[in-house]
Each structure stands twice: as structure tokens, then as C-alpha cells.
Amino acid sequence: MLTLLLLPPLALRPPPPPRMLRMATRRPPPFMLARRGKRTAPASPRVMQRSATGVPEIAACHPERYSSLLRGKVAHMEALLAASLAAHPGAALPPAQVFESARLHFRMRASFKFWREGEGLHYVMFNREDARTPQEVVHYPMGSVRMNDLMGALREELLAAPSLAQRVNDARFLTTTTGEALVTLTYNRPIAAPCSRGLMWEAEAAAVAERLGVSIIGRSRNVAIATGAQTVRERLHVEGRGVCEYEQMEGAFTQPNAGVCQSMLAWAYDATRGLDATDLCELYCGNGCFTIALAPNFRRVVATEVSKTSVLLAETNLRHNNISNVRIARLSAEEFAMAYYGKRPFRRLEEAGIFVEDFTRRSTPSSSTLRAPGWTPRAFPYTPHLECGVLLERRSLSMLRGIQNASHALGGVGQ
Numbered sequence: 001m002l003t004l005l006l007l008p009p010l011a012l013r014p015p016p017p018p019r020m021l022r023m024a025t026r027r028p029p030p031f032m033l034a035r036r037g038k039r040t041a042p043a044s045p046r047v048m049q050r051s052a053t054g055v056p057e058i059a060a061c062h063p064e065r066y067s068s069l070l071r072g073k074v075a076h077m078e079a080l081l082a083a084s085l086a087a088h089p090g091a092a093l094p095p096a097q098v099f100e101s102a103r104l105h106f107r108m109r110a111s112f113k114f115w116r117e118g119e120g121l122h123y124v125m126f127n128r129e130d131a132r133t134p135q136e137v138v139h140y141p142m143g144s145v146r147m148n149d150l151m152g153a154l155r156e157e158l159l160a161a162p163s164l165a166q167r168v169n170d171a172r173f174l175t176t177t178t179g180e181a182l183v184t185l186t187y188n189r190p191i192a193a194p195c196s197r198g199l200m201w202e203a204e205a206a207a208v209a210e211r212l213g214v215s216i217i218g219r220s221r222n223v224a225i226a227t228g229a230q231t232v233r234e235r236l237h238v239e240g241r242g243v244c245e246y247e248q249m250e251g252a253f254t255q256p257n258a259g260v261c262q263s264m265l266a267w268a269y270d271a272t273r274g275l276d277a278t279d280l281c282e283l284y285c286g287n288g289c290f291t292i293a294l295a296p297n298f299r300r301v302v303a304t305e306v307s308k309t310s311v312l313l314a315e316t317n318l319r320h321n322n323i324s325n326v327r328i329a330r331l332s333a334e335e336f337a338m339a340y341y342g343k344r345p346f347r348r349l350e351e352a353g354i355f356v357e358d359f360t361r362r363s364t365p366s367s368s369t370l371r372a373p374g375w376t377p378r379a380f381p382y383t384p385h386l387e388c389g390v391l392l393e394r395r396s397l398s399m400l401r402g403i404q405n406a407s408h409a410l411g412g413v414g415q
């Protein structure tokens with residue numbers, strides 16, 4: 001049996017303080033203070049912080065520190081995995097394959113809040129520890145070049161277009177390596193009605209979208225208006241596998257770092273070569289990012305995903321890539337486990353043409369065809385996160401648990 005674990009990114013930071021402690025230090029809500037007869041101090045006005053470079057520390061890249069930060073993360077992960085495997089003789093950790101990220105302009109998507117100061121409109125971000133102090137982002141060196149170009153141009157357009165700027169809350173950029181871009185603007189006002197100056201959002205947004213060469217989607221309560229395509233098309237070059245194409249959509253998960261994603265897909269493709277008599281079960285398949293890259297290596301693939309939008313995208317992506325040996329079901333991983341272990345049947349599986357009994361009974365044990373087990377960390381540049389792919393050969397379940405425990409020991413996951 002093949003187990004390809006793609007561990008979610010791990011937050012290499014100390015565990016949070018115990019919950020009780022945090023609750024004890026929290027201020028009581030204002031109504032409680034009023035009832036006790038105390039005065040509620042007015043909240044101090046929030047002031048936007050600017051940095052000389054236009055890049056707050058939270059968004060800063062430090063290319064000169066990248067290599068040592070990555071080495072530290074890999075060493076930390078190696079120590080955790082080695083400790084977990086120590087009780088299993090013969091289960092030595094093979095060397096990691098490490099894929100480095102571009103130092104700058106590696107993120108294909110990002111969102112920014114808007115902040116108003118007089119007539120001005122600014123992109124801002126907030127530190128995790130201080131959600132009240134907006135930090136101005138003039139440039140975003142982590143973001144793709146296309147995103148950075150768009151940020152300035154969109155801001156200028158918004159300042160000149162009253163119906164677009166009025167009560168705009170945030171901007172979400174989704175860009176691709178092919179130069180396509182989708183911009184989503186969210187609003188605290190109904191955008192289907194004219195703005196206070198009598199102008200319609202859709203008309204102004206369509207003109208701006210054309211000038212910027214993007215598609216703009218506006219979202220307000222219960223309404224979404226698109227000026228053009230609602231998806232962008234990404235093309236990833238996966239070494240050994242060729243080009244994989246993906247429709248992507250704002251709001252449905254996409255790998256943020258396209259360059260590292262290509263490396264991860266190439267690693268996973270290479271690690272699973274020679275398994276064409278084997279079936280693959282993929283949980284959390286998203287828009288089919290790994291499914292499409294790996295499908296040619298397997299006889300059949302069953303992929304599950306909980307988000308309806310992602311399932312639709314994955315099905316579209318299978319068609320675009322001419323893949324016919326994959327069935328996708330909208331099922332949570334927990335539901336799939338229930339079906340797999342015979343605890344509960346799910347009509348959604350049958351509707352997707354997946355018969356779990358058939359899948360489990362006819363799967364071919366594959367350990368004899370496996371290449372050397374391996375693992376690969378990939379970095380989230382300048383953050384404490386690390387994402388690992390691990391190829392496991394089934395020897396003992398307790399060893400598998402050891403690796404799972406290593407990830408839990410890191411104090412949770414984060415994206």
C-alpha cells in the first residue's frame with residue numbers, strides 16, 4: 001500500500017499560552033463594565049503606521065537570511081522525525097530533498113485591507129499580535145511582479161472611480177505565472193445599487209478591468225458581480241510529467257507559491273513512478289493540483305474534497321488535462337474514513353462512481369515497486385512554517401503514528 005503524506009505546513013513556534021490564562025487577561029466587554037458602573041474608556045483612534053521603505057516588517061523579505069532560516073527549519077524537522085523514528089530499528093531517516101523558493105515575488109495571491117486617511121486610500125496589513133494597528137503596504141515584495149504592478153494601478157483607478165472606492169473593504173489578488181490576474185473587491189455596501197453619486201459599480205468596474213487587463217469581481221452581502229472571467233488559468237511545468245493546467249478561482253484554495261509547487265509536484269511525481277498497477281486515494285484534493293500531476297502514475301485515483309467550488313474546479317481541471325482515471329467525491333476526509341472502514345455508506349461516493357469495497361479489495365500491494373522512501377520539506381519563506389511531503393513504505397503502523405506525532409509536537413498547523 002502506498003502512503004504519500006503531504007503534511008500541512010507546520011508552525012514552528014512555541015505553543016500558545018493556556019486558554020484559561022488568556023481568558024483571564026482579556027478585558028470584559030463594555031456592557032459588563034457599564035453594568036458595574038465603571039466608565040468605558042473610548043477606544044484610541046487607530047493610526048496607520050508607515051515605514052520608510054513602504055514595506056512593513058510583516059511583509060518584508062530578507063533574501064540574505066533565507067538560507068540560514070531554511071537550514072534551521074530543516075534541522076528542526078529532521079530532529080523531530082529522527083526522535084520519532086528512534087524506537088523503530090531500520091527506519092532511519094533518508095536525506096531530505098529540499099526545494100528552495102524564489103527569494104522575492106514568489107506569492108501568486110494575497111489580500112490587503114483598505115485604509116482611508118482623508119481623501120487617501122491605502123493598502124494595509126495587520127500584525128497577528130496587533131489587529132488594531134494598520135501597517136501601510138506600498139510594495140509587497142513577496143507578491144508576484146504582476147500583483148505589485150496591479151496594486152499601484154488599481155489604487156489609482158479606485159481613487160478616480162467613486163462607485164468603486166465607496167466603502168471598499170479589501171482587495172484580493174490572484175495572479176498566475178502566465179500573467180493572468182483576477183482582482184476581487186469586497187464592500188460594506190450593496191454594489192448592485194448605484195453609489196451615493198448615482199454611479200453603478202458594474203459599469204465603472206468593467207472599464208477599470210479593461211484598462212488593467214484583468215477580471216474584477218465585486219462582492220457585497222449576498223451579491224457577487226464579475227466583469228469577466230471568474231477564473232484564471234495557471235500552467236505549471238512539472239519536471240518529468242510535462243505541463244499541467246489549472247483553472248483557479250478566488251476563494252477556492254490554490255498553492256500560493258507556484259515555483260515551489262512545481263518542485264513539489266515533480267518530487268511527488270518522481271516518488272510515485274512505477275506504481276501503475278496501484279490505486280491512489282487522495283484526501284483534501286482541492287482543485288486537483290496533485291491529482292492531475294500524479295494521475296498518470298496510477299491505475300485509478302479516488303480524490304475527495306469538502307469544498308463544492310474546489311470539487312467543480314478539480315473536475316474541470318481533469319477535463320482540461322485529458323485525465324480519465326480519476327473520480328472525485330465531495331466528501332470530508334472524516335466521511336471518507338467512515339466509508340472506507342465500512343462504518344457508513346455515502347450516496348455521494350456512489351454518485352461519483354466510487355465503490356469503496358471494490359477500491360480497497362482490488363488495490364495491489366505496492367511496497368515491492370516503491371522507490372526509496374523519502375521526504376521533502378518546502379519552505380514558506382520568512383515565516384516559521386514548513387511543509388513536508390513524506391513517502392512511507394508500510395512496515396508498521398506505529399512508525400506512521402510516530403511521524404504523525406512529530407507533526408503534532410510542533411504545536412499545530414498553519415497556512
Ligand SMILES: C[S@@+](CC[C@H](N)C(=O)[O-])C[C@H]1O[C@@H](n2cnc3c(N)ncnc32)[C@H](O)[C@@H]1O
Pocket residue numbers: 253254255283284285286287288289290304305306307310331332333334
Ligand atoms: C491546503 S488545501 C490543499 C489542496 C490541494 N491538495 C493542493 O495542494 O492544492 C486543503 C484542502 O482541504 C480541503 N478541506 C479542508 N478540510 C477538509 C476536510 N475535513 N475534508 C476534506 N477536505 C477538506 C479544503 O477545502 C482545501 O481545498
